[in-house]
Amino acid sequence: MKLFFWCNNDEKGQMHTFEAIVAAIIIIGGMLFVVQATALTPLTSSTASVYIETQLQTMGQDTLSALANSKGNRDSDLKQDILNWDGHTYIWSGYTYRSASNSSNELDMDNSSLASAMLQVAVPRGIAHNIEFISLDQNNEMVKKVYIYSGDPSNNAVTISKPIVINESDILEDHIEEFARIAGIENYSDSNYYNTVNVRLTLWRM
Amino acid sequence: MQIFDEDGQLLLAAAFSIAILVLVSTVLLNSIIFTSNIAAESGSDTMIYKNNNLIQATTNAYQNAYEHDIGLNQTYLSDFESNLKRMYAQEGYLISTRQHDIFTPYFTETGMPGGAGDWIVVKNVKTVKNMVFEIESFDGTDFEVKALDSNNNSIWSISYSYDGSFELDNVDESFDNVDEIGNSTIRLSNGNDPSVHNIVIRNGSQVTGYYLIEGTLDNSVEYHEQRGKMINVTFNINSARHSTSTTIPISLPFNYSNNEA
């Protein structure tokens, strides 16, 4: 048959070869182009995380604003927390805050309005939180002291900060050096101004 | 039927080319349509919060820096401001503040001449421990401070009239001590009225002066409402994407002795 005659005595296989090569090149080129192309679907993941972040941000801002409100002549709750802090880092253990260095040392809820606020607002919703006190030392370097620690934040974490002004007259006369040593917040100036502590709250959903 | 093999070569190559062409144009168009979806900047903007924090902290600082005999302690304020500037610079914000003159406020809700002249100073008052009103200047209409009970009936009232004297209505019965000092200051202490009332000011927009009221509220929480002199402060915040400049009046603590500082 003619078919087999062509196949057997085909001296001019150039066309076949050429065709095969071109076909292969076209296929491979097409595949490469497809693989290099960017996303084929809209990037909608960003909108979902924006909503969560906004919610956490609002919650954190409102909590810190409420605690930083000074009632009448007294210091605000947030300021009292800083002044009463014993310098230890506390870790949430599931039902109470335990000191990192000494696990039998629990945080006294009456002494810490931040902890009781977090207990009411963040813990029931499964929101993890870190609280840090940030201030400048006398050499203008940033000093960060961790108050409450719950681990490393996730991608959707938000940070809220609130600056609190502390005066030398807020601290007991003889205890100024002791306070600087315990809390790690130094006396920034010679006047009545002691320092400004930035209370930084980091919230994220677990 | 004969099959001509060489015809198929051109057709095959053409078919492949068509297929690739369709594929490529699909992918190209897909990329054009969908990749321009820039993830929108994470919604809530922190600029407003930063501004409010700045205003709150600076208000605090000004109030702490005010010493009655010398006015504002500028060392305190400059230390405070340089500290705050560095703190905010770490987060990418440039801030600056500027003081204007200290002035005597009006008896309006905000202290500024445009504020509400009739307003409630303290709500749900149970007792008044101390109350001081000092009038600096008076221009025209009857200025009144009074206590209203839940039916808006006046329990006691103090009014200051054009001839420069206080008129008291039921005040001596409601307070243990009443002192009038000169023609412009009145001090009262230990209010003994048992009912819950609101302390209100009427016609305060043309009178300037200072006041202090402290005592206990109905829910046993203490209150201290006071306004001494005031100062306008301009706040500037600049970041890479936003900039804001606002001027806010800050009220300074009340001076018991002499407010002429």
Added chain:
Amino acid sequence: MKKLVNDENAVSVSVGYILTFAITALVIVLIMGSFFMLVEQTENRVSYDEYKVYANLISNQISEMDRFIYSIESQGGAVNSMEYEVKLPLTIAGNYYTVELCNSSEEIIFTSQTPTSTQFRTPYSINSNTEIASGIIYVSHKNHYLIYDNETKMIILE
């Protein structure tokens, strides 16, 4: 010479080629036509969704500026100036577009610059004494800002 009577071909070679090409061309045109129509439909859909996202962004920013101005003025203060950058992409779904703030109907309108333009409108809300100045911006490479002018008490998009 080719047989005329016993030829088994349906058509001659040249007619065969012409038919082949004609059919191929027709198939290509049909495929491409329906394909591009599909793509344009998708484009419109995607444009609409994208405009929604950006219009809500602008609306939120206007609300925040307004809330801020209101809170400052209620304390007796004044906002001297305020500038917010609005990040808008140069093209959405491959097309240029315009953003219009309409004072009379209180809406933000996104319109695409194509023959079959898609439009998206969303309302904004202002509570304080400030107003929005009506205007259209043609999105370009330069930065766009929402600017508050204290003299006229208006927010302008530039």
